[in-house]
Amino acid sequence: MDGARLISSCQSVSGGSHKQAFGGTPERREDGESVREAVKEYYGKVLKSSDDLKTNVCLLKPKKMSPRLREAHSHVHPVVLSKYFGCGSVFPDEMEGKRVLDLGCGAGKDVYVLAQLVGEGGCVVGVDMTEEVLETAREHEEWHKARFGYAKKNTEFVKGQLEALDSIESLAEGSFDVIVSNCVVNLTADKGAVLKGIFRLLKEGGEFYFSDMYADRRIPMCLQKDTMLWGEGLGGASYWGDFLRFTRQAGFVSPRLVSSDRISIRNPEVAARVGHIQYFSAVYRLFKAAPGSLESSEEDYGQAVVYKGGVEGAAEEFSFDAQNSFVKGRVVLVSGNTWTLLRTSRFARHFKFIGDFSTHLGLFDPKKPGETVTPFTVAV
Numbered sequence: 001m002d003g004a005r006l007i008s009s010c011q012s013v014s015g016g017s018h019k020q021a022f023g024g025t026p027e028r029r030e031d032g033e034s035v036r037e038a039v040k041e042y043y044g045k046v047l048k049s050s051d052d053l054k055t056n057v058c059l060l061k062p063k064k065m066s067p068r069l070r071e072a073h074s075h076v077h078p079v080v081l082s083k084y085f086g087c088g089s090v091f092p093d094e095m096e097g098k099r100v101l102d103l104g105c106g107a108g109k110d111v112y113v114l115a116q117l118v119g120e121g122g123c124v125v126g127v128d129m130t131e132e133v134l135e136t137a138r139e140h141e142e143w144h145k146a147r148f149g150y151a152k153k154n155t156e157f158v159k160g161q162l163e164a165l166d167s168i169e170s171l172a173e174g175s176f177d178v179i180v181s182n183c184v185v186n187l188t189a190d191k192g193a194v195l196k197g198i199f200r201l202l203k204e205g206g207e208f209y210f211s212d213m214y215a216d217r218r219i220p221m222c223l224q225k226d227t228m229l230w231g232e233g234l235g236g237a238s239y240w241g242d243f244l245r246f247t248r249q250a251g252f253v254s255p256r257l258v259s260s261d262r263i264s265i266r267n268p269e270v271a272a273r274v275g276h277i278q279y280f281s282a283v284y285r286l287f288k289a290a291p292g293s294l295e296s297s298e299e300d301y302g303q304a305v306v307y308k309g310g311v312e313g314a315a316e317e318f319s320f321d322a323q324n325s326f327v328k329g330r331v332v333l334v335s336g337n338t339w340t341l342l343r344t345s346r347f348a349r350h351f352k353f354i355g356d357f358s359t360h361l362g363l364f365d366p367k368k369p370g371e372t373v374t375p376f377t378v379a380v
């Protein structure tokens, strides 16, 4: 039977109407505990290295890895590198001295890269619920401290569930500058709870910068119930439109897509099972702005910014998201939201801000009213 027929019979199991199907989306599974147990089994016992995955997600390379990032990766222990199960690059700019949290840190590859980007004055906390991966991460803490030449370690690994971040005592409300996560949110059983927990932990002006897998449609319940597909990220991936709605409900009013890649499924049986569903890996950045300071649409107040340079690795041009890139010295018109996000973020000192909110001129880009940048329009 071909993939298309498999999926259509699968869809009839989950219920045909939009409303029924929506009740069974991967954002909130009723059986959260069994979802988590299956994920622990998959990452703790089944997968031994990135080669065991059935998709190419771990092979997706950032378009151009900066020399700084390449060097930082060269200082990560090979065992930790071999147990990397991420799907993108979660290393935003301007990290020196920052307090960072990595959710679903696994064996710690990204924690150890970030530990170098924040320097000895910053710190990186990794959270994961799977004992085996935390063990690998912790076993290599001293090795990395010595390798980085730090007098004291700037990493910490904590066991916990992402759906219940507020129950992890060592994570204080409003205490993180940046929270990252690499291919994890799709595995969680209650995405709304995860996003609300993240919003609570961020400082105002801080951001959640994360890579994850998305689908071009809602995943039918029978595919969600397949524990291997869920473990691979194919069962729990959100339809991107639903996910954006969840981010806004959690308080992240102006989500920004940074980059996106098409995922290919290497295993023919798995490809047949998911049929026509298309998957993408995308990096989003979600800023926690002051309450009421952002609007639900991009509006034009005639404001502009000038990038002064100074972000490490971005001497001539700073890329903020898929739509906003700033050449040093050039006056660039921006929406009210982009102006506010930059002004209240850690990047503010590198910009000159022109204008205010006194005169409203309509939608920011009247040529494309309502057009949404999606992982599918940006993917290469």
Ligand SMILES: C[S@@+](CC[C@H](N)C(=O)[O-])C[C@H]1O[C@@H](n2cnc3c(N)ncnc32)[C@H](O)[C@@H]1O
Residues within 6 Å of the ligand: 036, 039, 040, 043, 083, 084, 085, 086, 087, 103, 104, 105, 106, 107, 108, 109, 110, 127, 128, 129, 130, 133, 160, 161, 162, 163, 181, 182, 183, 184, 187, 188, 189
């Ligand atoms: C795809 S792996 C990614 C690991 C790591 N970010 C990396 O890039 O190698 C997913 C990780 O998230 C963890 N995880 C999944 N769901 C979780 C949850 N609900 N709470 C805590 N950790 C979770 C798993 O234990 C696993 O280590």
